[in-house]
Amino acid sequence: MQKLFDEVNSLDKRCYSDFYLSEDILMEHAANGMAQHIQKNFNKKSTIIIVCGSGNNGADGLALSRLLHPDFNVRIYYAKAPKSKMAILQNKRTKSVGVKECSELFECDIVVDALVGTGFSGEFSDELEKLMKQINSLNAFKIACDIPSGINPHGVCAKETFQADVSLTMGALKKSMFLDEAKEFIGKIEVLNLGISRDLYETSSNWHLLDLDDLQLPFRDKKNSHKGSYGHLAVASGQKSGASVISALAALRFGAGLVTLVGYEDEKSLNIPHSLMYSHGVPKNITALACGMGLGDAFSDLELQNFLDNDLPTVVDADIFHMPIISDILKREKLVITPHPKEFISLLKALNIANISITELQKNRFKYCEEFCLLYPHVILLLKGVNVIIGHKDSFFINPHGTSALAKAGSGDVLSGLIASLLAQGFEPIDATINASLAHTTLSCKHLGADFTLTPDDLIDNIKML
Numbered sequence: 001m002q003k004l005f006d007e008v009n010s011l012d013k014r015c016y017s018d019f020y021l022s023e024d025i026l027m028e029h030a031a032n033g034m035a036q037h038i039q040k041n042f043n044k045k046s047t048i049i050i051v052c053g054s055g056n057n058g059a060d061g062l063a064l065s066r067l068l069h070p071d072f073n074v075r076i077y078y079a080k081a082p083k084s085k086m087a088i089l090q091n092k093r094t095k096s097v098g099v100k101e102c103s104e105l106f107e108c109d110i111v112v113d114a115l116v117g118t119g120f121s122g123e124f125s126d127e128l129e130k131l132m133k134q135i136n137s138l139n140a141f142k143i144a145c146d147i148p149s150g151i152n153p154h155g156v157c158a159k160e161t162f163q164a165d166v167s168l169t170m171g172a173l174k175k176s177m178f179l180d181e182a183k184e185f186i187g188k189i190e191v192l193n194l195g196i197s198r199d200l201y202e203t204s205s206n207w208h209l210l211d212l213d214d215l216q217l218p219f220r221d222k223k224n225s226h227k228g229s230y231g232h233l234a235v236a237s238g239q240k241s242g243a244s245v246i247s248a249l250a251a252l253r254f255g256a257g258l259v260t261l262v263g264y265e266d267e268k269s270l271n272i273p274h275s276l277m278y279s280h281g282v283p284k285n286i287t288a289l290a291c292g293m294g295l296g297d298a299f300s301d302l303e304l305q306n307f308l309d310n311d312l313p314t315v316v317d318a319d320i321f322h323m324p325i326i327s328d329i330l331k332r333e334k335l336v337i338t339p340h341p342k343e344f345i346s347l348l349k350a351l352n353i354a355n356i357s358i359t360e361l362q363k364n365r366f367k368y369c370e371e372f373c374l375l376y377p378h379v380i381l382l383l384k385g386v387n388v389i390i391g392h393k394d395s396f397f398i399n400p401h402g403t404s405a406l407a408k409a410g411s412g413d414v415l416s417g418l419i420a421s422l423l424a425q426g427f428e429p430i431d432a433t434i435n436a437s438l439a440h441t442t443l444s445c446k447h448l449g450a451d452f453t454l455t456p457d458d459l460i461d462n463i464k465m466l
């Protein structure tokens with residue numbers, strides 16, 4: 001798990017005041033980190049264009065050029081004249097060692113984007129937008145200095161943002177790198193050391209990035225056990241029963257001792273897989289509930305109330321977010337909700353938190369998750385997206401490991417099944433949500449076929465490879 005920050009200016013300032021480091025020392029380490037990355041991964045004599053802007057991001061690029069010259073064939077492209085104190089100083093140093101500039105872009109091995117970093121605001125001028133298009137069209141390997149130019153600290157991406165293969169970011173991870181919109185531009189991420197260990201550079205943070213190896217799987221340590229030792233999950237099975245079957249099968253494979261579909265259809269007409277139970281009411285020894293997937297209007301209000309008439313850990317998803325009963329459900333303890341953006345905006349509207357479009361939500365995912373969790377501190381929120389956000393009270397976790405392979409009907413049903421399975425097995429709701437989300441993305445990474453071929457059945461099948 002790694003810490004995430006809104007901004008790192010205050011962390012830099014702490015280095016000056018508490019550790020007696022100067023801006024120059026920090027910048028030299030930033031540039032040296034980038035130089036080491038290039039020296040490790042590319043042949044000497046590779047041709048490198050460093051596109052520099054007027055602020056300290058440009059200054060980082062200028063310092064990098066000095067460190068790589070003359071071992072590499074470096075050219076500076078001045079997109080804007082050096083303006084900040086450090087950019088002017090670095091430019092003098094660069095010129096004094098004889099780094100050459102270029103007035104036009106050309107095909108090269110590496111292009112480094114040091115046009116603008118965390119100081120970006122507004123939009124690019126037409127001229128810079130055209131330049132960025134040109135840079136993006138180069139075949140060169142693309143390295144973003146700190147953050148791709150065009151992503152601002154609030155995560156809003158410019159119309160033409162640098163498309164990095166790798167972002168070499170200074171000191172600590174910034175939250176803006178993990179907005180869904182940024183996923184297209186950010187590439188791989190490496191954090192560079194600024195002359196002090198990352199542990200000392202970083203302060204505390206309520207936001208964390210989940211690593212795949214944070215995953216904790218169910219562990220069967222009891223030798224003298226039976227199916228009841230691992231929980232009994234009830235899944236509401238409604239109009240589109242396939243969704244509940246997917247959830248139930250995922251839950252069973254992920255370790256729940258017993259999974260029962262609860263519905264009011266004729267069992268024989270449904271063709272239920274033989275590993276699942278089917279019941280017209282909630283069995284007595286249930287340890288967790290899952291509700292909403294494919295539910296439609298199959299349950300009467302009374303049937304739904306009966307299903308939920310207990311204080312068991314519960315995960316709700318899909319159709320339930322559009323039903324009036326959601327406001328009662330949100331009063332439950334041990335509740336996990338897993339909306340996708342469209343469901344979340346409908347929920348925010350129903351709860352009078354905000355009346356916003358999906359675009360507005362996607363640009364401000366962090367803010368709206370925080371607002372919801374402040375008002376519903378007992379609920380675990382999992383907001384779906386390419387970078388999943390999990391929130392509880394004032395703690396937030398981002399799972400960035402999802403891929404477009406998961407963009408398929410039924411993926412969400414698998415996720416709710418995984419969460420429900422861990423709830424049934426006794427995991428705390430926040431741990432169930434984090435671990436199920438990590439397992440879900442790990443399952444998609446284990447898929448051997450092309451990404452477009454992944455189905456919910458593959459995900460369930462892959463659970464045995466965890």
Ligand SMILES: NC(=O)C1=CN([C@@H]2O[C@H](COP(=O)(O)OP(=O)(O)OC[C@H]3O[C@@H](n4cnc5c(N)ncnc54)[C@H](OP(=O)(O)O)[C@@H]3O)[C@@H](O)[C@H]2O)[C@H](O)CC1
Pocket residue numbers: 008012023026027030053054055056057058060083084115116117118119120121122123124125128145146147170171194
């Ligand atoms: N710990 C660290 O993160 C460290 C980071 N360092 C590097 O410093 C930058 C941040 O430097 P800063 O000078 O604050 O900001 P930038 O260089 O990113 O941006 C400011 C310049 O960008 C120009 N700008 C802003 N918006 C636009 C725009 N829409 N179009 C064009 N240009 C824009 C602005 O120009 P003006 O003419 O408007 O003034 C500024 O000149 C950080 O990202 C790191 O790379 C240090 O190395 C220390 C450690």
Ligand SMILES: [K+]
Pocket residue numbers: 057113114115116117144145146147148149
């Ligand atoms: K940049």
